[in-house]
Amino acid sequence: MISVIDSVEVTTRNLPDLPDSRGNSIKKLFLTDHSINIDTVRIALRYDIKSNLNNLQIKRAVSDLFSDPIIEYGVSNSQVLKSNSVFPVKPNLVIHVGFKPGVTDNAAQAALDGLITLYPDISQSSQIFTSKVYMFWGIPADITPEEIAIKLHNPMIERALISTKNDCDINKWNILNIPIRKSYSFTKPKSINLEVSDDELIKISEKGLLALNLIEMKTIQTHYRLVEVQQARSKLNLPKNMPTDAELECLAQTWSEHCSHKIFAASIHHVDDETKEDTKIDSLFKTYIMNPTLDMQKNVEWLLSIFHDNSGVIAWNEQWSLCIKAETHNSPSALDPFGGAMTGIVGVNRDILGTGLGAKPIANTDIFCFGPPDYDGQVPKGLFHPRRVFRGVHSGVRTGGNESGIPTVNGAIVFDNRYIGKPLVYCGTIGIMPRILNDGRQSHIKTPSIGDIIYTVGGKVGSDGIHGATFSSLELTEESPSSAVQIGDPITQKKMIDMILEARDSGLIQVITDNGAGGLSSSVGELAELTNGAYLDLSKVPLKHPGLSPWEILVSESQERMTVGISPEDCADFESIAELHEVEATIIGKFTSSGAFEVYFGKEPVAYLPMQFLHEGCPQLELESEWIKPIHTVIKFPTHDKESMGDILSRLMARPNVASKEWWVRSYDHEVIGQSVIKPFCGVNHDAPGDAAVIAPIQGQTQGAVISNGIVPRYSDIDTYAMAAACIDEALRNAVCVGVDLDLIAGLDNFCWPDPVESLKTPDGRYKLAQLVRANRALDEVCRAYNLPCISGKDSMKNDATINGKKISVPPTLLFSLIGNHKDVRKAVSSDFKEFGDIIYLLGETHQELGASELAFMFRDESNGVSGIGGEVPKINTTRNLALYRSITNAMSKGLIASAHDCSDAGLAAAVAECCFGCDSGAILDISKVMSSNINVDIWGTLFGESLGRILVSIKPNNCKEFEKLMADHEYSLLGAVDSGDNIAFINSGKTVLSASMSKLRESWKGALNGESN
Amino acid sequence: MQPKVAVLSGFGINCETETIAVFEMAGAKADRVHVNRLVNGEINLEDYHIMAVPGGFSFGDHLGSGRLMGNRLRFGLRNQVRDFVKAGKPVIGICNGFQVLVKMGLLPGDDDVSLTQTASLALNDSGHYENRWATLEFNPDSHCIWIKDMTRIRVPVRHGEGKFVTSDKQLLDEWEKAGQLAVKYVDPSTIYPSSSNDVLPYPISPNQSWRNIAGVCDPSGLVFGLMPHPEANHSTWLGATWTRENIEHGEGEGMKIFHNAVKYVREHHSSFE
Incomplete structure (x- = not known):
């Protein structure tokens, strides 16, 4: 029985030559970032423990687990501040900072694991909650406790409780309640009537954060009017003429700009005022990115897998292939810079793990675009000062990369006032695979069969990260949902990576993909295309907390999860590898050839979506583009000596x-x-x-890989063609500087654009789209000329923020990343x-x-x-x-x-x-x-x-x-x-x-x- | 004979690939051994001649670096680890692996292998993680088998918690006297040997470790641990300034450590208990 909540507090011991470095870091941070000079800061780590352990067991855990017996002082069911030997002089201000309910708490997970090592029989429902107690001495008189507190925590995910000087004077140090999440009750799938007016359809989309436009909503409406659809639905006991909430959510995810790149797939009417050009472009992606690569593929043998998988794959030599992918995590990083950026880096690592039959991530790249750190204008409400965004993003990427054991080999940081509305956080990863696996299969080709068992592997599903994909397809407002913010868990993911690679080398994996944007709806939905159908039972999915609705389980973007297909005869072996690595692997469905994505919750039908409608039903956008050359004031050069x-x-x-x-x-x-x-x-x-970075990934061998990046958003103000051309040339020049092998180079395009679709909110949409057209044309022409095929890429098309009625759009930004061969690193x-x-x-x-x-x-x-x-x-x-x-x-x-x-x-x-x-x-x-x-x-x-x-x-x-x-x-x-x-x-x-x-x-x-x- | 090395893996250890590589370059046979394969008996530690605990972020460094992994070994593998050390077989812990060995009490250790913690690795004075190159000097009076005939090497440090401290300064003198303070940070512009007990300025000492200690060995000289990464300098082309040096390419400065252990096993394996 769990009835008791114990607490443990730990702080640095008073030893000569042993500073409280955690406290000192906060002191330095206040001085550097906020010009606030505080005499002394000390920190205690606090653990609240809900368990069936007795007092004595908790006491033993203080010295055996929670505190270091040599350098730390720890107490159970008390406060470190009560010790007169550790704190002979009491602080003037104490702030207790802890998470909000439901926020990922990695240290707590680790502590619980440690407690299980000490007490293997501890109740399975035990929980730990971590928090920090900040203690301050000598705060400048003009600084209020609230000013200090708001700089220490992010209200979106954390809570802070202040003990003022008056409290401190009477030795009263307030402690937050533990963040217990109110329990959810299970809600049955709802159905949504789409036989309503156009205005109502738009409202349904907006209210549900679906990010579907009217044409798309009407396409869905029409689908449910089809007789054959209604017949099929009746048979399954689903509402015959209207979608369930899960179906609508699943379509919204799959058709989201984030997942289906509608703007790059759009039909564009392009007009050029300068040249009088007037043309139609059928898909920027096909015309300017895919076609050039397909043409180049005719002349080389090393382009193994392009565009269709989680990352692009090239043959590096006879034995090994390399793959590369970059992603952006802009909106989450604006709201919670630390969590957003960490999720970005561990997320793109999973793209590599989910490539082919599984690749090993071996290098990261990080490119950030921020507002200037010395910005002294007003920061819009709801957003952080660029310096704080910078710190948080940096810290998140550092934690995510370092703890995963993946080196950050190259990157850049670019500053411009217009990134104050939305920072850009590009995270890239390079992976390596043996070209032929032990079982003889080529590693870059997935080998699914009808009847293969679908596993979810890694983390559990929670309400964190619901609507990430659709949210990133919307602009940022003050009401942006906190559920879109998540904190990554690099150690859970590291265990999963070790486990997946062992399963791959044992020949057990038939298909694998990452659970990122759109969660299971995307991962299973996409893999189902390979066999033309999948069956999924959401009641089997392991949950962080009970009571999530089926649609939430279907679209939750909870991190550190892979979807893996295993032959029925290999399931036992696969599960035993998972158990060894202490990774959760659960059967949630199987691949079929039914022609549909069928989703159940136990026996209850939740969704039935024909594969063709799900993946090809989204209507092509028709967009207008018009190029008018901008006019700028010229440079006034000073006199000089x-x-x-x-x-x-x-x-x-x-x-x-x-x-x-x-x-x-x-x-x-x-x-x-x-x-x-x-x-x-x-x-x-x-x-x-x-x-550029040069790595020699096979220890002791001298063949290398070159990794470089090009990014110059400045030029977009004059011409995005020049901007894109400069990015590609910069990436290639950097690679040339270290001695790249020019006959084996591949690229990656990552577009971050302001919304280029003309609307009331975006009256200059035509111009922004023309900027996109010009950048794409540069990509096409320059990549062809350099024989530098793009093998993968990504776009993020809503990098605008409306704050206090004012719209801030990022400058059109392209990141061009390059991976190349190096014949002999000793010549670098x-x-x-x-x-x-x-x-x-x-x-x-x-x-x-x-x-x-x-x-x-x-x-x-x-x-x-x-x-x-x-x-x-x-x-x-x-x-x-x-x-x-x-x-x-x-x-x-x-x-x-x-x-x-x-x-x-x-x-x-x-x-x-x-x-x-x-x-x-x-x-x-x-x-x-x-x-x-x-x-x-x-x-x-x-x-x-x-x-x-x-x-x-x-x-x-x-x-x-x-x-x-x-x-x-x-x-x-x-x-x-x-x-x-x-x-x-x-x-x-x-x-x-x-x-x-x-x-x-x-x-x-x-x-x-x-x-x-x- | 070809020495067999158990290179531990799992739970956030992340330097096992290069640790396996350096032992193989030194002529040993190295296996990646998930800690749980030792716990569940699938693999016997006693079948190996050397145990290596590589660097990484086991359990995310939560509750102190190396703490949770140290506990897994201290409680889950207590007898296997003690028997291994008592059998006279070499053990190395690098970076997070060193933190693990210190937190579980194997380093600086005692004659009985009692697994009692007597030292720790605190946060760097800078308060944060850093990746930079440092120069190490080996103690010529140390009997540590891993550092035989070594003077100085250049290697990267990559840690946030590397400040070697203890609660009882007298212990430092005892360890010093016993030759257990095997390796220290040193100012590369000085002439060998010149190690000093006065803490060198940052970043020559990247973490402001007491007495500039970068690594220690146990009383037997067989168990060795250090914060810097000798395995990351396994080849000359991985040096921090190799493009400025007129060098003949080949093995890097860190390799000697691994050669020493492999050679030791070749010469002494018949006496292992």
Whole structure:
């Protein structure tokens, strides 16, 4: 019998040279992020335990489990604050922070596991709830307890209880009640009458967060009028002429923008005001993404699986294949940055696990877009300050990646005011599979059979994460539901990954997919296409808490779950592997050939959806697109001398987009698995920025994989074609800088767009759609030219927020990720200059292309908009670039290149500075040749322009002759040599045009985004 | 003979792939052994010559890193682990594995293998997890079999809780005297040997560990644990600054540790009890 609730509190012991580092971190956080200087912060961890254990057993658990006997002080059924030896002076303020009911509490799950180790006979219904007690001494007089509390917790998922100074004075430290969830009662499936007016149909969609438009609602209405449908339904005892709630939900999930990419599949009428083009485009996806890849597939043998699975698969060599996928988790990250981002990273890991017959995730990439951390305007109600979003997202991705044992090898952080409404959180994962499994099957092909048993594996289903897919297809408002927020559980998932890979290698898996958006309705619904039917019994699905309705079980996006198909004869073996790994695996249905997705709750029919209607019934959208060239104010350049130019460079280096992200990136594990060849940082002090990542995934072998990313949303303000082209070129340039094998490269497109569908709320929808059309056309043309097929991708099309009646749309953003082969990692090149005296060259052509450059944005911000961003954006010349890239990788394979660095954000001057950081060097460089080779380019364009196709290299003096021979057909400029001094200078025709101290530049560059004040 | 290594896995251990790889590169046969396969008797620990507890985030580091896994071993595998150590067989714990061995009382340990915790690994003074490279210096007076003939190596540290502490400072002197403080963080610009008891500045000492301790061994010198990751520097092309160095490619600086253990087993296996 469970009747007792015990509590345990634990805090750091008072030992000399043992700080309360948890408390100190909070103290630092308040100082760095909020400029609030608090004398001392201490933290106690609290566990409330609902169990059948007696007092003595709890007491023993304090020393054997909850607290560390050497460094911690723990008490049961008391408060640590009562101890006069640990806390001789009592605090002025105490805040107790705990979860709201139903929120995932990973530490509690771990603690319960630990309690079972100590007491194997403990009651099965025991529960633990964790919370934190924050204790403060010396808070500035003008800061209220409420101000402190709101910065410590997220009201969407947490509660806080304050003990004020008055409470503290009488030693009264208040404690929250434990978060008991009110029990749900089971509700039978409802049916929904669709024989109503159009207005009513829209209301049904809006009220139910279904995100279905009128045409789609009417298509569903028509389906239920069909005689054959009604006959089939009568037979099954389902309401004959109207959908059940589960059916409507299942259709809404499957047809959601998130799951079915309606905008990319739409028929688009595109008009171009500039060229007078007037055309119809039947599906952007088919026309500009899939067709180019299919064409390229005719010429290569390494494109194993494209577009249809959870990630794209390429053959890396005879034995191994690699796969890659990136996802976004934007809306959840806006509401709960920590949980949203963590769910994003562990979610995309499952896409890899669910590829083919199961791949092993081996590397993560994280690319974030935030509002500026120093934003001092008003933050819209319901949203967090960008700095807090940044911290939370970073912390979530760190926890998710590190605890899963998957290194974060590459990434980027981009800042723009317009991401205040919705941050973008791109999480990518690379996986590896043996091409042929032990049982002889090819790993990238699923092998389902009619009659295979459907298992749900991993976590249980709860009410967390209901409506994630449809929610992400809606814009963010103050009323956005908290049920869409979830917190990932990396350890449950890690156990599941270990278990699935063992089952795969034992030949047990026939089909597998991830439960992400749309939950079982999507995972089983999609796999059912392979055999043309599935039967599902929702009453078998393990639940976190009883009483969920059938439709909720069907669409819940509770994390850490895979759906797996197993042959009936293999079930016993599969279950015993699951048991060994302590992973829950439950039979919930089987694959059929009935032509329908049939869902029951025990004997009760819940849904009957013909496969064809479910997957092909969604009507194609018809959209309008119109391109009108935007007009921008031009850049106003200041008068300048060499010192002021040095100062401009210093300010550019401190721009958040350029500044060092070292403090943040260091807290990601980037080396687990023992494969990291080119790391995020390089150089003599391990702090210079790397370009692409290189990993050697098979320990001891020298073949590598290259991973890089390109993202430049700035250019979207002028032209999304240029933006997309720049992204692809940047990803490829980064890969070239480390020596990628240009004959084996593949890409991934991830679009994050504002809503491009014209409506009352989106009057500029035609323009936003035209921006999408142009970006897609760039993707098509550039990828074809680079022989860089897209093998997977994703889009997120509602990145708008309406707060206080004001709409904030993100700039159209494309992330282009690249995976490539590296023939011999021992030949890989890093970006840092190597030795004083090495010769520096700029490769590629420089043009006067400063429109929407980092420099233009800086002048705009500094002048409050008097200076504009207008001007030419970088144009791409793929033929010229690719020829140069081939020559560069060729020179690398001969060992001729000492360093190579991408020349992009903030141009040549910033690139030179970054290479110098890695060598503790300076550089005195002559740019006369760059200036004279193009009469249109001025000093601004030369130093800070971002022309594509340029790479800065350094060469050992005795290799220069041979190197120049290889470069004979390309534009290149010898700039000078790596210098031992502290000065960086650029000289044009004998005159120094920029001069700066490297140590000062380093200070600007490293200080701007440091995560903690010293 | 080819030594057999049990590399433990499960519950959030995540460095088993590279730990298996380094033992195999050193000439051993290494198996991934899920902890529960030892608990349920499917696999016998005594069939192995070396046990390795790899790095990772067992149980998410909740309730203290290594704590819950340490308890699983301390309570679930108590006799198997004690018999293994008493038989004179080498054991290594790396990063989270080191935390496990310390929390279960196997390190710094005692002659009786009583599994009583006497030290701990507290949060880094920085308060957070970090991945950076450090230089380690091995104690020339230590009898630890894992570090024989080693002076210095460069390896990554990847942890949030690596500050080695104990509640009784006298114990530190005893361990020092017994040669159990096997490996310390060191300023790479100094000349070997130069290890010091004064805590070195961050980030030379990434966690502000007492006496710069990076790893310790038990009284027998057979059980060894350390926070940094020697298995992550198994090949020269994984070094932090290898592209700046004129090197002949081959095995990385961390491999010697694993060679030492494999060699030890080859020379001593007949005396294992």
